[in-house]
Structures are given as structure tokens and as C-alpha cells.
Amino acid sequence: MLTFLLKQACPTDNNIPTIPAYSVSFLFFHEQFHGKAAIAIPRGNLIGIEKSSSRKFPDFDFHIMGLDMEAMAASIGVSVPVLRFLLCFVATIPVSFLWRLVPGRLPKHLYSALSGALLSYLSFGFSSNLHFLVPMFLGYAAMLLYRPKCGIITFFLGFGYLIGCHVYYMSGDAWKEGGIDATGALMVLTLKVISCAMNYNDGLLKEEGLREAQKKYRLIKLPSLIEYFGYCLCCGSHFAGPVYEMKDYIEWTEGKGIWAQSGRGPPPSPFGAAFRAVAQAAICMAVYLYLVPHYPLSRFTDPIYQEWGFWKRLSYQYMSGFTARWKYYFIWSISEASIIISGLGFSGWTDSSPPKPRWDRAKNVDILRVELVKSSVELPLVWNIQVSTWLRHYVYERLVKKGTKPGFFQLLATQTVSAVWHGLYPGYIIFFVQSALMIAGSRVIYRWQQAVPQNMAVVKKAVGFMNFIYSVLVLNYSCVGFMVLSLHETLASYGSVYYIGTILPIVLILLGYIVPAKPSRPKDRKEQ
Structure with missing residues (x-):
């Protein structure tokens, strides 16, 4: 196999x-x-x-x-x-x-x-x-x-x-x-x-x-x-x-x-959860093998790519990022199976009746929540989960002074540490700076969504859908830098779509200051 x-x-x-x-x-x-x-x-x-x-x-x-x-x-x-x-x-x-x-x-x-x-x-x-x-x-x-x-x-x-x-x-x-x-x-x-x-x-x-x-x-x-x-x-x-x-x-x-031995008996058997992780790995590899010949990274430097229209180039960036993620899904599924089958992956019991064992200590990705992400803010919670948790506990939270709230500085510093951890290639640095901008822009849209009164459900859903489209677009635009690594190729790929994934977050961040989200009326807030 x-x-x-x-x-x-x-x-x-x-x-x-x-x-x-x-x-x-x-x-x-x-x-x-x-x-x-x-x-x-x-x-x-x-x-x-x-x-x-x-x-x-x-x-x-x-x-x-x-x-x-x-x-x-x-x-x-x-x-x-x-x-x-x-x-x-x-x-x-x-x-x-x-x-x-x-x-x-x-x-x-x-x-x-x-x-x-x-x-x-x-x-x-x-x-x-x-x-x-x-x-x-x-x-x-x-x-x-x-x-x-x-x-x-x-x-x-x-x-x-x-x-x-x-x-x-x-x-x-x-x-x-x-x-x-x-x-x-x-x-x-x-x-x-x-x-x-x-x-x-x-x-x-x-x-x-x-x-x-x-x-x-x-x-x-x-x-x-x-x-x-x-x-x-x-x-x-x-x-x-x-x-x-x-x-x-x-x-x-x-x-x-x-x-430890408890009222529920010994820790549960890990074999079912480990088998599911291995099966998921096989599916992810199959998807990756099917997609990768159709969306090679070499296309970004191919003259034919430059002949395409804006929307086709943008859609190709999306598919390149989508394709590349499946190899990560594969390897994280294998590592998850390894930790689960040892027993270390057990993380307690659910509150349901009857309680069910949880095996999320080794879980590094939630595939559906990544691909259907509602907001960029959620991405660190569902992608490379354990490293994101490490960054939150040992960088982000420790940069926040007691009695104060975290801001863009803590976010940017955390993303910078993540970039340096990966390596000093320009593509890594640019990707994680882009990530900080992407998340900050998504927060602005979220605040606008929360400010919409509860009785305007259609508008509220429309703003939420806008956050989804924004997150998917900017994520796949940004990750091209992570894949190609070099400064020239990164800027060339970004420039081919007029830097839309960089300009859009910056515009949203500025609009967040110019057009701040008005808080809902007390009645609306209570209804929410």
C-alpha cells in the first residue's frame, strides 16, 4: 500500500x-x-x-x-x-x-x-x-x-x-x-x-x-x-x-x-479511534494524489498563467491551496493514529449520557471546519491545532499584561514567532504577516455582524457569509507564499491578482476605525 x-x-x-x-x-x-x-x-x-x-x-x-x-x-x-x-x-x-x-x-x-x-x-x-x-x-x-x-x-x-x-x-x-x-x-x-x-x-x-x-x-x-x-x-x-x-x-x-482506574473502569480502548484516523489518512492521500497533477505550483511561473483572466488566476490560487492542504491532513492523521493507539491521545469523557471517550489530544486539524471556515479567527482553532494551542499559551497570552486586553501587537508577535519557527524564507514571513492581517480584518466583519439587530436575520446572515468568502479568499491567496517560499515568486503570484488578499484586509482594518460597529440596543443584546 x-x-x-x-x-x-x-x-x-x-x-x-x-x-x-x-x-x-x-x-x-x-x-x-x-x-x-x-x-x-x-x-x-x-x-x-x-x-x-x-x-x-x-x-x-x-x-x-x-x-x-x-x-x-x-x-x-x-x-x-x-x-x-x-x-x-x-x-x-x-x-x-x-x-x-x-x-x-x-x-x-x-x-x-x-x-x-x-x-x-x-x-x-x-x-x-x-x-x-x-x-x-x-x-x-x-x-x-x-x-x-x-x-x-x-x-x-x-x-x-x-x-x-x-x-x-x-x-x-x-x-x-x-x-x-x-x-x-x-x-x-x-x-x-x-x-x-x-x-x-x-x-x-x-x-x-x-x-x-x-x-x-x-x-x-x-x-x-x-x-x-x-x-x-x-x-x-x-x-x-x-x-x-x-x-x-x-x-x-x-x-x-x-x-487512572476510575468509576468508569479502565481507560477506553483506543483501537476504534486509531482505525478511523488511519482511514482518514488514506482518504486524504487519495484526494491529494488525485488533485496534485491538476494544480502544480509550477503553473504560477508558466506564461500561460499570465494569459489567464483575473478570476481564473484567483480560482487557481484557491485550488492550489486546497490541494496542498490534503498532504497535511494525511500526515497529521497518521501522527494522530500513533498517539491514539498508545493511549496518550485519550483526553477524557464527554458530558453526554452515556459519556463517550474523547480522543482529541492528538487532533491537529478539523478538515471540514478548515474548508468551511466561518471566520479567519477560527482557523488557529482548527488548523495545526496543537501548535496553535502552544502559541496561544506560551506566546500570545504571556504577552498580555495583567488587567489589559490583547490587541494587534500580540497577534502580530505570535504570527511572527510562528513564521520564524518555520524558517526564515520570505514566503513564511509574508504568509504569517498576511495571517495577522487576515484575522484582524475578519474580526472587523464579525463585529459588524454582531452589531446587526437580531430582527434583521437576513442581513446578519449576509454579513456572516461575507466573512466566509473573505476568509476563504484571503487564506488561499496568502498560502501561496507559504508554498513557493521565495520572495520573487510570492510577490509575482500576489501581484497576478493585484494584491487583493493584502489590500482587502488592510481596507477592512481601516474601516473598522472609520466605521466602528455600533453596539446593539439593550433589547437586541438581550435577545442575542
Whole structure:
């Protein structure tokens, strides 16, 4: 099955371009990610990091466990790094299942750490994995030596090292050419290390001055080294995320909290939810394989694209963004299945009668809510969910002074951090600045909608529909920069539709000051 998908995903038609990865958020991935795992579509027969002009992470012998990786990769038309990563990434599902069979707290921590380290070695090689140890040791040293400031120290050291790797290896070029390296996994790992240090820092603070998330995840005592390594590398979950908290990891491993035996009995079986995630991954891959030959990114630089009319160019931008998202849906579905089958994906019970188990700890995307988004404000809640949650808890909320409300500065700063996390390519920076403008513009439309009296239902729905059209248009316009990466190609694609996705949010933001939404009358407000 995997061989068939790889053959279909990687044709050798020179007219089909590569598609850059996103995820932690990692990503096929990004959010970054999540990481940035990718099945890229090569321009030639076999393109990998070996043919990239960018520097590559040190590699290792392609003969792994008796397998001739070069021959296998050549037979299905992908690069060796991509094949190696995919095999290890899919292997996280059975590896996570086997965690359930390991007895005892300490053996479970050891299994988490060693299985993750082994998968990393098989995927990226020994030398590349030394990069993972740097932020891990920097974070632990900060917690051990200077707890009062360990959070902010780890934040800047972790991001500093990640940025250095982004700049030195220029991974975006390799991803666009069909290669992959360890920076995607490093992105996820960086977020996990920072959150652990910040939560340990919060353990010193008075509880009454903390936000709910800080109270929930604060660490009173320093995790042991084996707990820390198990958390960072757990069963290969650092490949593409999701990002989760140290406190949840420890409670899961020790069978405490929601994983403890309760009146409802033991934690529920994960197999049904894991199967649904795998089935979703298969559907997403099928959709992606069907669409991608019809909407190649190379079309943006094709003379025929410039001959099209405005509406056709705009619709092509929409379809390009729509197509690219399905590869992220695929990889996040696989990572979700891996976390669910281990049991860590369990997040409690619903309030329904009878109560049903919830498996959303590993959920990184809500496909329908992304594609049918009512407002851009909702996007961080339904796309790359766990990285968005991390950004909210560890950047956005911590920039808001006590007693004040967040504003555009906090939004822009958060989007900038997200952009830097992905890499320093102009396309990333432009995309996330665009995202901040997009969300701010959507908020203006939402305020106008809320100001419409309840008895004007048609007008209210019309304004809501306008927010939907605005969000879909600006989102798919903006994400072209995320896909093509270079400044020239980004500006050329934006300019081909007269920068409509940039001008429109700015106009809306200005109109929000000039024509502020009038509050509903008390009677209307009560009815709402």
C-alpha cells in the first residue's frame, strides 16, 4: 500500500513541481509541524538532498538493517531520505502500540526514549540526531541551574539554535527538491523543550496570579532525565507532532489523572479511534494524489498563467491551496493514529449520557471546519491545532499584561514567532504577516455582524457569509507564499491578482476605525 502511494505521489513528469512541506507546525508538514515531513513531487526522476544546492545534514549508510535503501527508493521513484523518513514515520504506529505492553513506570520511560531515538537514527542518521540533544540539554540545564528564568532562557536558546539550523541548512530548498532532513523534527522538539521549561518556571509562581493553562500544566518538581528524554522523543512523536505537555506525559506513563482506574473502569480502548484516523489518512492521500497533477505550483511561473483572466488566476490560487492542504491532513492523521493507539491521545469523557471517550489530544486539524471556515479567527482553532494551542499559551497570552486586553501587537508577535519557527524564507514571513492581517480584518466583519439587530436575520446572515468568502479568499491567496517560499515568486503570484488578499484586509482594518460597529440596543443584546 505504501509503495503504491509513493509511486503515485512521486511521478517523474517534469511539468509537475515539488510542493514544499509545512509541520510542527511539521509537514508533508510544520507547525510549525509540526514539523516538516514531506512527500515532495520531484522535477526529475530521483531528486533528494544529494542534489540540493543547500547544505544537508550529515547522512549515514543507506543500507539499513540489510535493506538497500537506494535500490528501494529508485524502484519507486523517490529520494532515499523521503523513503527512509516515511518508513520510520508509519512505524510510529506499531511502536506506539507496543508501548502498551511494556510493564512498569521506568521501563515505559526507557521505551519511549529509546524507541524515539532509534526511529530518529533510522530516519535521519546518528550525526543529525546530535542536533536534537542540543536544545534538550540546554533546556534541562536552564531548569537545573536557574529556575527563576529558565522559561525565557530556554525560549531564546531553543529558538536561536533552531534558527541557526534553518539558516545553515536552508531546508526549504531541499524540501522543494524532494528531500527531507531533521529540522522538521527539531521544530517539534524545540516547542516541547520550551513548554517544559516554562511550566517548571511557573511552578515557582503563586497560583492565584496564573492563567488556567498555567495552573493546569505547571511543574512543581524537576522531571528526572529519563522522564525528560522519554517526553521529548516518545515513540517518534517528535517527527510530526503533536506537541503535548510534560504533565500529561507523566500522568499517562504512571497511570494517573484521567488514565487512572476510575468509576468508569479502565481507560477506553483506543483501537476504534486509531482505525478511523488511519482511514482518514488514506482518504486524504487519495484526494491529494488525485488533485496534485491538476494544480502544480509550477503553473504560477508558466506564461500561460499570465494569459489567464483575473478570476481564473484567483480560482487557481484557491485550488492550489486546497490541494496542498490534503498532504497535511494525511500526515497529521497518521501522527494522530500513533498517539491514539498508545493511549496518550485519550483526553477524557464527554458530558453526554452515556459519556463517550474523547480522543482529541492528538487532533491537529478539523478538515471540514478548515474548508468551511466561518471566520479567519477560527482557523488557529482548527488548523495545526496543537501548535496553535502552544502559541496561544506560551506566546500570545504571556504577552498580555495583567488587567489589559490583547490587541494587534500580540497577534502580530505570535504570527511572527510562528513564521520564524518555520524558517526564515520570505514566503513564511509574508504568509504569517498576511495571517495577522487576515484575522484582524475578519474580526472587523464579525463585529459588524454582531452589531446587526437580531430582527434583521437576513442581513446578519449576509454579513456572516461575507466573512466566509473573505476568509476563504484571503487564506488561499496568502498560502501561496507559504508554498513557493521565495520572495520573487510570492510577490509575482500576489501581484497576478493585484494584491487583493493584502489590500482587502488592510481596507477592512481601516474601516473598522472609520466605521466602528455600533453596539446593539439593550433589547437586541438581550435577545442575542
